[in-house]
Amino acid sequence: MSILVIAEHDNGSLKPATLNSVTAAQAIGGEIDILVVGSDCQSAAEQAAQVAGIAKVLVADNAVYANSLAENVAPLIAEVGASYSHILGTATTTIKNILPRAAALMDVQAISEISAVISADTFKRPIYAGNVIATVQSSDAIKVLTVRGTAFDAAVAEGGSATIEAVASAHDAGQSEFKGEEVAKSDRPELTAAKIVVSGGRGMGNGDNFSMLYSIADKLGAAVGASRAAVDAGFVPNDMQVGQTGKIVAPDLYVAVGISGAIQHLAGMKDSKVIVAINKDEEAPIFSVADYGLVADLFTAVPEFDAAL
Amino acid sequence: MKVLVAVKRVVDYNVKVRPKSDGTDVDLANVKMSINPFCEIAVEEAVRLAEKGIATEVVAVSVGAQQSQEQLRTALALGADRAILVETDQPLEPLAIAKCLKAVCDSESPDLILMGKQAIDGDNNQTGQMLAALLGCAQATFASEITVEDGKASVIREVDGGLQTVALTLPAIVTSDLRLNEPRYASLPNIMKAKRKPLDVTNPADLGVDIASRVTLLGVELPAERQAGIKVDDVAMLVDKLKNEAKVI
Numbered sequence A: 001m002s003i004l005v006i007a008e009h010d011n012g013s014l015k016p017a018t019l020n021s022v023t024a025a026q027a028i029g030g031e032i033d034i035l036v037v038g039s040d041c042q043s044a045a046e047q048a049a050q051v052a053g054i055a056k057v058l059v060a061d062n063a064v065y066a067n068s069l070a071e072n073v074a075p076l077i078a079e080v081g082a083s084y085s086h087i088l089g090t091a092t093t094t095i096k097n098i099l100p101r102a103a104a105l106m107d108v109q110a111i112s113e114i115s116a117v118i119s120a121d122t123f124k125r126p127i128y129a130g131n132v133i134a135t136v137q138s139s140d141a142i143k144v145l146t147v148r149g150t151a152f153d154a155a156v157a158e159g160g161s162a163t164i165e166a167v168a169s170a171h172d173a174g175q176s177e178f179k180g181e182e183v184a185k186s187d188r189p190e191l192t193a194a195k196i197v198v199s200g201g202r203g204m205g206n207g208d209n210f211s212m213l214y215s216i217a218d219k220l221g222a223a224v225g226a227s228r229a230a231v232d233a234g235f236v237p238n239d240m241q242v243g244q245t246g247k248i249v250a251p252d253l254y255v256a257v258g259i260s261g262a263i264q265h266l267a268g269m270k271d272s273k274v275i276v277a278i279n280k281d282e283e284a285p286i287f288s289v290a291d292y293g294l295v296a297d298l299f300t301a302v303p304e305f306d307a308a309l
Numbered sequence B: 001m002k003v004l005v006a007v008k009r010v011v012d013y014n015v016k017v018r019p020k021s022d023g024t025d026v027d028l029a030n031v032k033m034s035i036n037p038f039c040e041i042a043v044e045e046a047v048r049l050a051e052k053g054i055a056t057e058v059v060a061v062s063v064g065a066q067q068s069q070e071q072l073r074t075a076l077a078l079g080a081d082r083a084i085l086v087e088t089d090q091p092l093e094p095l096a097i098a099k100c101l102k103a104v105c106d107s108e109s110p111d112l113i114l115m116g117k118q119a120i121d122g123d124n125n126q127t128g129q130m131l132a133a134l135l136g137c138a139q140a141t142f143a144s145e146i147t148v149e150d151g152k153a154s155v156i157r158e159v160d161g162g163l164q165t166v167a168l169t170l171p172a173i174v175t176s177d178l179r180l181n182e183p184r185y186a187s188l189p190n191i192m193k194a195k196r197k198p199l200d201v202t203n204p205a206d207l208g209v210d211i212a213s214r215v216t217l218l219g220v221e222l223p224a225e226r227q228a229g230i231k232v233d234d235v236a237m238l239v240d241k242l243k244n245e246a247k248v249i
């Protein structure tokens, strides 16, 4: 078997999310290559070559790939991927945007967000907001899979010595154009990679009150997340949403503050190792998944918690 | 400009789905079915484009069993002009659904195709991207804002890092995220009116689409249950437990 892992990177560096797919690839077994598609992405490629156990790093370094436009990247993946048995990528928004498009070009039914590898053609994946786990078997000649990052540990990022090979082909569909981005700047760890996540919900009341959570987060080295209700209400930006349709997290510690625990929210955090819930309603469903539940008004409990740290 | 909206019939988002006792599939007997929330947002967006005078016709399309007509009627009640059902009793995979939608697009030639980013049953998040590949057209997934001007769609996308703006040449596919809009409720007169709007029924065979399944469902199970936790009396006890029992801070 030969497996192609699509790198998640920002040209300058390889994103840790890539390492979860490498582990999933190792569970399938076989030779593993990494494809880095970008523009001025040599340093990301060099980091990919350091990842333990990688045979080859393929680099498509071209201005047409600068912003990971699906129209340009998907045909490249379909072309390079044709000689592999498996194509994998971690389910980030970039990969979710591109891989199904590449799969359709190859006439393959992709399998989304696998959470376990049973064999080379059989995988587990959560459906219905994670209420049910399905075991599915693919009969396609090439398997195209996205990987749920929280379900696979990160592979070792160092010690490898893969060869680096350039891929020349440049696809420019000319159908879409990158106009700009608004990237949230933060010194806190990334939500999906953080060991501790502190999240606030509608109970926080407004965006300013989130400063209570930022203060705790900074003491704990934590990331800050939110429920959909908090994002919809405009308290915090969309990239903080945890849940079925937001980010999936599984930190060592998840602290849910003023979050009721709707199934769509639980879908994004219930695989966390330890869950703490702070909520004034003792009937709130969040308590059914919490290891430690504190029934209290968050406006008194959170400052107390902060002071105790 | 003609807008096509894909809508899927799914289990209502309030239902907690469970496996059948033999573990072969999920138990969907007698559960409430609804229009997929993301598709509802897509319909709302199409109707708003019509209200702004940008869309001249809104066509809702669904692929699925005969009962999917209910969800198409919902789309008509929200303001779509007509509907097409590609009827099949076989549960289809995203690639097969995309192929059915491609066949419909080939005869309808829409300028803009609006879809949900993900269906809340299969949670695949694939169909829009696949349809874009099959049509060879531009795509913008996870949209939180769409502006159509001069034959182009400018779309703000919700991505992991924040927000991204792309400009697409039409025809194009846009899949909705949660904050694209807040769908309206269908009024009673509009629900009555929707009953008389045209709803055509076709099927994959007539469209010449191969819907053979590539993925076999071997079984379903419940996820590992979490051990029941405890309630702590106060913040001091919480901090003590986190430090000395769970050892996470």
Ligand SMILES: Cc1cc2nc3c(=O)[nH]c(=O)nc-3n(C[C@H](O)[C@H](O)[C@H](O)COP(=O)(O)OP(=O)(O)OC[C@H]3O[C@@H](n4cnc5c(N)ncnc54)[C@H](O)[C@@H]3O)c2cc1C
Pocket: A200, A201, A202, A203, A204, A226, A227, A228, A229, A230, A241, A242, A243, A244, A245, A246, A247, A257, A258, A259, A260, A261, A262, A263, A264, A265, A268, A278, A279, A280, A281, A284, A296, A297, A298, A299, B013, B037, B038, B120
């Ligand atoms: C298609 C779809 C997708 C969705 N995707 C997601 C998703 O990805 N992520 C997500 O989170 N949701 C998602 N949702 C929304 C979800 O169903 C819930 O509506 C949402 O999670 C509720 O957010 P919340 O818990 O913050 O708000 P609420 O349910 O309103 O809960 C607020 C909680 O705060 C508590 N509270 C209030 N004041 C205080 C106080 N002073 N002290 C202590 N506690 C207090 C209350 O007791 C209550 O339990 C989705 C819904 C749909 C339909």
Ligand SMILES: Cc1cc2nc3c(=O)[nH]c(=O)nc-3n(C[C@H](O)[C@H](O)[C@H](O)COP(=O)(O)OP(=O)(O)OC[C@H]3O[C@@H](n4cnc5c(N)ncnc54)[C@H](O)[C@@H]3O)c2cc1C
Pocket: A127, A128, A134, B006, B007, B008, B009, B025, B026, B036, B038, B039, B061, B062, B063, B064, B090, B091, B092, B093, B094, B097, B114, B115, B116, B117, B118, B119, B120, B121, B122, B123, B124, B125, B126, B127, B128, B213, B215, B216, B217, B220
């Ligand atoms: C337990 C379970 C078992 C299943 N078993 C099988 C099986 O054995 N074989 C099989 O083939 N399938 C099976 N399915 C169906 C399959 O998993 C997906 O539900 C289906 O492939 C569609 O994926 P999705 O809705 O998640 O697509 P997504 O890509 O998440 O949908 C995104 C958007 O595409 C559009 N769309 C999706 N579906 C339709 C539609 N039908 N009509 C119109 N627009 C649509 C909508 O705009 C939607 O918002 C099963 C599903 C479940 C939950």
